[in-house]
Amino acid sequence: MTSSPHVLIRPASAADFDDVARLTRDAYLAAGYFESAEHPYMQHLQDVASRAAVADVWVAEADGAVAGSVTVVTAGNPYADIARGDEVEFRMLAVDPAVQRGGIGRALVDAVVDHARSTEGICAVSLTSGTDMVRAHRLYETLGFDRVPERDWLVPGTDIRLLVFRLAL
Numbered sequence: 001m002t003s004s005p006h007v008l009i010r011p012a013s014a015a016d017f018d019d020v021a022r023l024t025r026d027a028y029l030a031a032g033y034f035e036s037a038e039h040p041y042m043q044h045l046q047d048v049a050s051r052a053a054v055a056d057v058w059v060a061e062a063d064g065a066v067a068g069s070v071t072v073v074t075a076g077n078p079y080a081d082i083a084r085g086d087e088v089e090f091r092m093l094a095v096d097p098a099v100q101r102g103g104i105g106r107a108l109v110d111a112v113v114d115h116a117r118s119t120e121g122i123c124a125v126s127l128t129s130g131t132d133m134v135r136a137h138r139l140y141e142t143l144g145f146d147r148v149p150e151r152d153w154l155v156p157g158t159d160i161r162l163l164v165f166r167l168a169l
Contacts, residue, residue, distance in 0.1 A: 006059070006062055006063070006080065006154060007060050007061070007062050007067070007102075007103065007104060007107040008061040008062075009058055009059070009060050009061075009107060009108060009111040010044065010058065010059060010061065011056065011057070011058055011059075011071065012048070012052060012057040012058060012059045012066075014049070014052075016048075016059050016066050016069075017049050017052065018048075019065075019066035020057065020059060020066065020069040020094075021045075021046040021047075021048050021061075021094040022055060023066065023067070023069065023094055023095070023097075024045050024046065024048075024069060024092065024094040025037050025042060025046055026096065026097050026132040027094040027095055027096065027097055028042060028045065028094065029034045029042075030097040031133070031135075032132075033130065033132065033133070042150045045094075047093060051071055051079060051092075054077065054078050054079065055058050055071050055072070055073045055077055055078070055079040056071065056072040056073070056106065057070075057071050057072075058070050058071075058072060058111065058112075060095070060104045060107055060108050062095065062099060062102075062104060064107070065097050065139065066096075066103040067099045067102075067104050068093070068094060068095040068096065068099075068105060068107075068108050069092070069093070069094055069096060069108075070090050070091070070092065070094075070108045070109075070112060071090065071092045072088060072089075072090050072112055072113075072169050073088075073089050073090075073091065074087070074088055074089065074114065074122075075087065075089075079091060079152075080115065081162075081166055082112075082127075082128055082151060082153070083126055083127055084124075084126070085121075086117065086121060086122055086123045086124065087116075087124045088112060088115065088120065088122050088124075088126075089118040089125070089126045089127060089128075090106050090108075090109070090112045090125065090127050091127065091128070093105060093109070093127075093136070095108075096159045105139055106137070106139060106143070107129045109139065109140070109143055110143075112125055113125055113143070113167060113169070116169060117169050122169065123165045123168065123169050124166050124167060124169055125145075125166070125169070126148075126151075126164060126166045127140070127164070127165050127166075128143070128153075128162045128163065128164055128165075128168075129162065129163050129165060130160070130162060130163070131161055131162075131163060137163070137165070140165045140167075141165075143167065144167050145152070145165040145166060145167045146166055146167070146168075147163065147164070147165055148164045148165065148166045149163075149164070151164035151166075152164055
């Protein structure tokens with residue numbers, strides 16, 4: 001797919017699923033988004049095989065190891081939360097805490113944007129982020145994403161507000 005001098009972005013294979021589950025769990029727990037890996041949403045995040053069966057799961061490989069992951073979808077996909085018909089949406093972006101702040105997250109987002117630009121009929125990239133994911137917000141803003149507050153939404157059955165960001169291509 002794409003690569004930088006030290007990062008290769010490629011589709012995840014079944015052999016990567018355990019690494020994706022581990023790094024996603026570790027990233028979300030280290031950031032304090034959840035208290036336990038047993039939380040129902042954490043269980044959902046760690047079920048990489050089910051996700052990969054219906055969505056595109058990509059990994060960032062650095063120095064031969066899976067260091068990050070992202071899920072890429074379009075409108076109508078079971079994993080799409082907010083994508084409109086002319087948008088690519090990415091979800092579940094996670095970077096192994098051991099290598100965070102090393103450009104892995106940026107490389108994954110860049111790969112999503114490159115993919116969207118090369119996909120006919122797509123004119124934007126969208127994503128949802130938790131209100132407490134401030135470091136991620138800064139990354140998205142530095143890459144040109146704008147907040148779209150009128151598309152913010154609540155997780156059904158909760159008072160958890162999710163923020164929408166969008167990059168027009």
